[in-house]
Every structure is written in C-alpha cells, then in structure tokens.
Amino acid sequence: MDARTNEPTNAKAPPPRLNFRTKFLYGFGSIAYGVLTQVTTLLLFFYNQVVGLSAQAVSAALAIALVIDAVWDPVIGHLSDNLRSPWGRRHPFMYASAVPIAASVVFLMHPPSAFDAAQKFLWLLVFVVAARLVISLYEMPSSALAPELAPDYHDRTTVLSYRWVLGVLGSALAASLGNFWFFRPTAAYPQGQLNPAAWGPMAWASAAIALVSIIVSAAGTHHYIRRLHRPPARKVDVVRSLRDIAATLRNRNLGVALTAWLIAGLSFGLYGGLALYFYTFFWALKASQIGVLMLVNLVSSLVGAFVAAAFSRAVGKKHACMAMFFACVVATQAPILLRLLGAFPGNGAALLMPILILSHFVAGALTNGGFILSTSMVADITEEAQVKTGRRAEGLLMSTNTFITKATTGVSALLPGLVLAYVGFPAHARPGAIDVGIVHHMAWVYLPITSILSFLSIAVWGFYRIDKATHERNLATVAEAQAASEIAAEIAPDAVAAARLG
Helix, strand or coil: CECCCCECCCCCCCCCCCCHHHHHHHHHCHHHHHHHHHHHHCHHHHHHHHHCCCHHHHHHHHHHHHHHHHHHHHHHHHHHHHCCCCCCCCHHHHHHHHHHHHHHHHHHCCCCCCCCHHHHHHHHHHHHHHHHHHHHHHHHHHHHHHHHHCCCHHHHHHHHHHHHHHHHHHHHHHHHHHHHHHCCCCCCCCCHHHCHHHHHHHHHHHHHHHHHHHHHHHHHCHHHHHHCCCCCCCCCCHHHHHHHHHHHHCCHHHHHHHHHHHHHHHHHHHHHHHHHHHHHHHCCCCHHHHHHHHHHHHHHHHHHHHHHHHHHHHHCHHHHHHHHHHHHHHHHHHHHHHHHCCCCCCCCCCCHHHHHHHHHHHHHHHHHHHHHHHHHHHHCHHHHHHHHHCCCCHHHHHHHHHHHHHHHHHHHCHHHHHHHHHHCCCCCCCCCCCCHHHHHHHHHHHHHHHHHHHHHHHHHHHHCCCCHHHHHHHHHHHHHHHHHHHHHHHHHHHHHHHHHHC
16 A cells, blocks of 8 residues: 555556557457458358359358357357466467468368368368357457457547458458459459369468468557456356356346347348359459459448447447448448349449449448447446456457357358258359349348348347446446455455454
C-alpha cells in the first residue's frame, strides 16, 4: 500500500489508448483468417466442378468439419482464458498456429489425382477439419485480445474495425490472386476457375500470406503481454471449468447474440456455398470480373468500417447494426430478384458489370459495418459477465459467437449441395451449355430462404440490452472490484504478520 496515495502499489496501469500502428498490427493477423475463409468458400466449387466429387459429398464433408470446429472453439477460448505463461494467455496459441495453418491450406488444394471418389472425400474431410482446427488456435485467442486492448465503448468498435477490414483484405487478396493471376483464361479453359492446374499455385500463395500475417501480428502485439490480465493461480479441474463456463454463459444478452447468429448462420452457409455458382452460371462472369467484385468488397469494407463507427456514435451499436443488416439484405437480393423478373440487364450487357459493382459496393459496406458492430456488441458482454462472475472470459465469450455461427453454418453447409441436387445441377457444368431453367430454379430456391432467415436474425437483435451507459457502469464496477481485491491482497500479509507478533 502506498501511504501517500492510499493506492495498492502493485495496481496495473490500464492499457494506453491504442495508436494506429498497434491497431493495424493487431488486425493484420486477420488476413490469415480472411485467406482461409476464401479458400474454404471455394471448396464446394473446386471439389465438385474441378475434382469431380458430388455436391452432396462435398457439402457433407464441409458440414462435418464446421460442426467439429464449432465444438473446438469454446475449448480453445476457455484454455486461453486460464493460461498462465511467460507469454501471457493468448500469444502462445497464436504463434503455434502459423505453420499448421499454412500447411493445411496447401494439402486442401492438392488431392492426389490417383485417388478414387471415396479417397478424395476422406482427403477433403481430414484436411478441411485440420484447417479449421488450426485456424481456431489463432482466431480465438486473437479475437479475445480486443476487449482487453480496447475497454472503451467506441474505441472497441474502432479496434474491431481494423480486424474486420484486414480480414476482408485477406479474402480479397486471395480472391484477387486467383481471379486475376492464377485463374487467367487459356484456350482450353476460357473461364480459368475451371482449370485444375491453377488451384495448386493459388494454395501455395495463400498459405504464404497466412503464415506471414500471423507471425507479424503476434510479434507486433507481443509487448502488450505485460499489461494484460493474468489469471490468478488456481487449480482448474474439469468440474470447476464446467461451472465457470456455465456461470459465464448464463447471460441474457449473450443468449440474444447467439440466437441471432444461429439463424444468420443458416443463411451464411447457403450464400457462401452458392456464391461462385451465381458468379459463374447465373451472371456468366469471367474470373477477372469476379476479381473486380472482390476488390469492390475490399474498398466497401473500409467505407463500412467508417460508417459503422459514425452511425453507432449517433444511434448506438444495436440500432446501427440492425439498420445496416436490413439494408444489406435488400441490396444483396435485389439484383437477383430483378433478373428473375426480367427487369435486369442480360449477361454480357454493357450495364451489367457497373450495376453489379454498385450493388456489391453498397451491400459490402453495409455487411461489413453490421458485422463489425455485432462483434463489438458481443465483446461488450465481457465486462457484464465479469461483474456477475468475477472472472474475465473474453476467449470463451468470443468463441461462443463463432461456435453458434460455425455449428449452424456447418449444418447449413449441407444446404447448397441439397439445393444443387434438388434443381438437378450437373457436375463439370460449362457456362452457356447448362439449361438456364436449372440456373433460375436454383435462384428461386435460394432467394426466399436466405431473405427470411436474414430478416428473422435482424429482429432478434432487438432484444439486446447493453448500451453505452450500461457498458460504462460495468467498467466502473469492474474497476472498483479490482481495486478492492488489490487492496485486500496488500493488507492480508500485514494482518498475518501483526497476528503473529501479537
């Protein structure tokens, strides 16, 4: 105890306000997640249209992997919450993930050509499971850093904006390398995404990008370790861990967030699995044109991050998030609906790409802004849970969000394959040679399912109850409890010594 200030001498200074360099380096590791997201999004197309597996088999493998990964995420989150090491709670996991992530990307895109269908299915299953497990070694601890690095209500959104935008950059970078470089058209493959020889080199490039981004991010935030929370030394057995997890998860606002993400995950799975089918067969786009749309998404993410921060300051995170997601659904679905109704430029028309670019820009800005805000809302539950339980559990809380999303997306990963089977979509299809009725049938099935699920998810967010004032009260309560604990820790040894002298 310091007699001059009546403050505990071992009290930690709060983390300083983050500068641009730290925010950028923190978010830089999300490039790896964006790269792997892009790679896994292409797996249905690659293994169905290039390798030749049935869409149902590929979807089944992706669904199994996502469900396994969903269960794995809370385990990693909880372990990182309680780890005591010289490198803190999060960084050991982050460093350990880099090489396995890169290796898994390479193996995913190199199924042996001599394998039969059953062996190729097993190859896909093993390595997509491996890829998802090892990316969680980075993603869960890294995402758990955000609430502690940025305790302020609005600054937290800004930090997560860097993370989200750089994740989109990773996806756009991987997509651009594919569509502008590796998927260049040849005489045999005018649409280069159908060229088997293009996928291996793209995998090596993606793996290298992921490896570098993780190492740079972990090293760039390493100096913060000494300022971050260190869990108390205690014996943590399975029973106690389960009690801690149950206590943390008994939270109304977390229940709202998880329900909203559960519903949205069903829509995301269907959208992600069929995106390249729409680009290739519905809009008849070349790889370079798809690449342009991916770059538009990158630019729009920057706009979305700015709009999200400004909009949330004006109306609060919840209302801004709901409004942006609602407008996003309209912007995303309108071109498809208009095409089906015959009120949209035909494939190859001069106006097609400009209109698609505009719609992608608007939808991308709204989507990215909504995701940034919803993630920040989940992060705000950290202090509310700490008030009730006395423990910081950012890893567990952030992982429950991904648990629900991945579990439902895993189940819904079956949907694209089922839709393709239902409409009779053939493997090894060629644009222009496939019946347009089959392509439109796919769109008519896709459109109402994704729209209804998206609007229902948005409505659920209306029950979320943490605003700026609530968050600041939680921060004050946490600070008071920490100060009281540190004072008690200072007084206890003196009391014991006095008792002995007495």
